[in-house]
Amino acid sequence: PLAPLRRPPQEQPTNPQLARSHLHQAIQAYRQGRFPQAAQAAEQALLHDPSDPVAWYYLGAAHWMLGQRDRAADDFRQASSREQSTRLSYRELNNLLSPIQGPVRNALEAARP
Numbered sequence: 001p002l003a004p005l006r007r008p009p010q011e012q013p014t015n016p017q018l019a020r021s022h023l024h025q026a027i028q029a030y031r032q033g034r035f036p037q038a039a040q041a042a043e044q045a046l047l048h049d050p051s052d053p054v055a056w057y058y059l060g061a062a063h064w065m066l067g068q069r070d071r072a073a074d075d076f077r078q079a080s081s082r083e084q085s086t087r088l089s090y091r092e093l094n095n096l097l098s099p100i101q102g103p104v105r106n107a108l109e110a111a112r113p
Helices: 016-031 035-048 053-065 069-083 090-097 103-111
Strands: none
Touching (some): 053 090, 053 103
């Protein structure tokens, strides 16, 4: 369902509040090790705000943890292209990504701008 969203980051959020709610659910699910639910919630967040690099990073991290490394790499590339135009500072972004650790974090960092 995200194929149309995998394009350059000129997208505008359709419902930022709903996107944030789904992103919060994705982060909580990821922290709890519920990676299928984390991926699903991140996808929902992206349907409402495809420009959010954090949601793309969590989608990629969940895919990585589910063994879907190619999908994760593509998600990280999508996140990286959007990170360049985000309003979040590098520090804020790092704080939001702090639950992602280990080899998946290394892969994520390799994709960052």
